[in-house]
Amino acid sequence: MISEFVREQKRYTQKDLCRILECTEEKAIPLIRKLKEFGVLKAVRVSDIQRDMSDLLDEDIEVADVEAGEDEYYYVFTFVGVIVVAGRVMKCYPKYLLHAEQPKEELRQVIKVLEKYNTKEQIVRIFNDSSESSAFNLLAVLLFLLQDYFENGVYNNTENRIESNGSGEILWDKTINETFTMLSNNRPYYTDLKTKKRVTDDFDYFKRLHECILTKASEELRDAELLDLFEMTGVDLTDERLDDFGDEEYILYRIEKELNIQFNTRKQLILKTIYAYIDHSGSLYDTDCLSLFGTNSFNLVWEGICADIMDNQLDVRLSALILPMPLKAEYNKNQRLIDLIEKPLWTATGKTANDTLIPDLISIKDGQFIIFDAKYYNAELEHGRIPKGQPGIESITKQYLYQLAYQKFITDHGFIGVKNCFLMPTESEEIEDRGEASMEMLSALGLQNIKVRFLPARMVYAHYLSDRKMDIDALNL
Known part of the structure; x- marks a missing residue:
């Protein structure tokens, strides 16, 4: 996967963007249009004044369509964070970093700041919102799933099992009603105690599905060279693939049924996120994929x-x-x-x-x-x-x-x-x-x-x- 650094507010020509995106002008045009559509890239007319400017004024922004081979516009990233479009990762670092070409450490710290700054929102940004349209934000979903896993572990369902003389909680009603009682000095003694044990089902469908998606998320983020940037560790939890769980409609049906009986807030959020991930069946390599982590402001x-x-x-x-x-x-x-x-x-x-x-x-x-x-x-x-x-x-x-x-x-x-x-x-x-x-x-x-x-x-x-x-x-x- 192509992964490049770009500086916020720097003026780039169309040829510069072709070099960054590693594609021809014809292939770059739809990508530039998509970046403009989501407001992370602006166009301004070429001039000596614009070339040396470090800020972008609203009155300078041009709304003209993008054409191949044009050299009358500069393109300006108005975003700090990470942009993924059609298998290309653009790591946008702040405009005050004037002398750095590969500011990995600086951007890693900025991303930590953005994560802390946004914690008050307590939401998963499943969609990118723009003035013209919205698109599934695959990057945010992958990051959320991995971060949640490291904080809370894999999705699991437990069941209660009744044991004889186990180490769990004693079920006195069941012990009294279903076991033999010995009396001594008018006091009852129970030689067989019924106990309750909570057991995690290692073969639970949703536990396995969660592990599969976490493994797939790690692969995608590793290929995009983003695990290190977000200071995360990839996981390899299973060899199963999504196809092993049935077709898309069947998986979504199973998730809907689980949501109807699941009242744990964290589990509900995981299920809804997995549902959105499978429903949109996206990949960071998809031509239509544009994912964002960061801010325009x-x-x-x-x-x-x-x-x-x-x-x-x-x-x-x-x-x-x-x-x-x-x-x-x-x-x-x-x-x-x-x-x-x-x-x-x-x-x-x-x-x-x-x-x-x-x-x-x-x-x-x-x-x-x-x-x-x-x-x-x-x-x-x-x-x-x-x-x-x-x-x-x-x-x-x-x-x-x-x-x-x-x-x-x-x-x-x-x-x-x-x-x-x-x-x-x-x-x-x-x-x-x-x-x-x-x-x-x-x-x-x-x-x-x-x-x-x-x-x-x-x-x-x-x-x-x-x-x-x-x-x-x-x-x-």
């Missing part, structure tokens, strides 16, 4: 991770905050920091709108009120050069406004300082101080300029995965 993942490790207190009740001075009586102790931001009043209605400013995260430390904004940008900030790839003017003005929105609360409670800071990912190993973003007309109002810090993504992820908070002092704000 890694910027949201970056924001969520930064909020976690920086101890975001936006949703903490005011009464629980550690303030320099006691909470003033005019503030509702059950309110949260996010509730203090003013909402716009529309005088024609006499009501305020629901939408207002929402900071990414706020930390309070040692009497400092710190407003962070996690920015998933590849900013080029070199002395003497015009900045490129940096957050736009709207991000800068909003960051100033966040401070303005909390100014009264900050003053009322005696904070000794306010800090504003952009947090951006980098592939380097050290925190980088990249100066400030400032606008004199807003600084003149007494508002703090915005510090810019590049954070080593590897370090940020390590904190997140180990549930550790980052030392804000290390940012040297």
